[in-house]
Amino acid sequence: MTVALYALRCKQMGLTFEELDFLNIGMVWGMITESSNDDYKYPKKATKKQFHEFLRG
Amino acid sequence: MQRVIEIEEGRSFNFKASAFTPIQYNTLFPDSDFWKDLTSLQEATMGGLESFTTEDYTLLMRISYTMIYQGLAPSPKQTEEQKAFLEEYPSLDYFSDTFEMFSLLGCLDEIMALWGLSSITEVDEKNPESPPPER
Numbered sequence: 001m002t003v004a005l006y007a008l009r010c011k012q013m014g015l016t017f018e019e020l021d022f023l024n025i026g027m028v029w030g031m032i033t034e035s036s037n038d039d040y041k042y043p044k045k046a047t048k049k050q051f052h053e054f055l056r057g
Numbered sequence: 058m059q060r061v062i063e064i065e066e067g068r069s070f071n072f073k074a075s076a077f078t079p080i081q082y083n084t085l086f087p088d089s090d091f092w093k094d095l096t097s098l099q100e101a102t103m104g105g106l107e108s109f110t111t112e113d114y115t116l117l118m119r120i121s122y123t124m125i126y127q128g129l130a131p132s133p134k135q136t137e138e139q140k141a142f143l144e145e146y147p148s149l150d151y152f153s154d155t156f157e158m159f160s161l162l163g164c165l166d167e168i169m170a171l172w173g174l175s176s177i178t179e180v181d182e183k184n185p186e187s188p189p190p191e192r
Contacts, residue, residue: 001092003083010076021077021133024058025172028076030180040183 009035058175059128062167064121065160071128072121072168074175081133082123086149094119095172102169106162117161118153121168122146 009032010020020028046054063069079091094116101113129138146152 003079003091006079006092015076017077017080017133020080021075021127023076024175024177025074025076025078026176026178029176030178033178033180033182037180037183 058171060167060171062164062171064164065157068156070121070125072124072171073128074124074171075127077133078123078127078172078175081127082120085123085126086119089119099169102165106165109162114159114162115149117165117168118149120172121161121164122149122152124168124171 010028013031013035015023015028015031058075059071059073061069061071082091082094083089098113098116098120101109101116126139126142129142130136146155
């Protein structure tokens with residue numbers, strides 16, 4: 001990772017330099033990771049029923 | 058994330074570590090790369106202070122200078138306090154000369170801990186693809 005690539009990823013996520021100053025670097029790493037997770041093909045997906053069971057505890 | 062760190066007796070500065078720090082660093086030191094320098098400093102830290110070189114100390118000084126500069130402002134827009142800081146310490150050498158020799162080394166753990174706290178993330182990467190090769 002270089003600063004140029006880091007700045008590019010931040011800009012691609014729509015973050016301004018001002019917003020970056022209010023975020024921890026850990027949050028931005030998390031956002032970059034979640035952004036790359038968006039197109040992850042999950043091998044198994046929960047059904048609506050399972051999701052509701054999960055929410056009910 | 059901010060923390061007041063006393064470098065020498067009676068000389069405390071507000072250090073700020075944020076997601077803007079890497080970009081701020083490169084603004085203040087245009088010929089450097091924050092991630093490269095931080096990795097070098099982290100590797101040097103693992104080797105213990107006995108093997109710390111003057112080059113390592115310069116990296117620590119640069120990162121401290123950046124975090125102190127950031128700690129003077131609520132946003133990346135330059136404030137009067139930051140302008141005054143740059144007037145008082147126009148260069149890293151000048152800043153460095155105002156301290157006792159290597160006194161910043163005593164704050165190394167605190168500064169690295171501040172950055173470490175700022176870097177915590179709980180997100181796991183799901184795509185096993187490796188990043189593109191660096192040019």
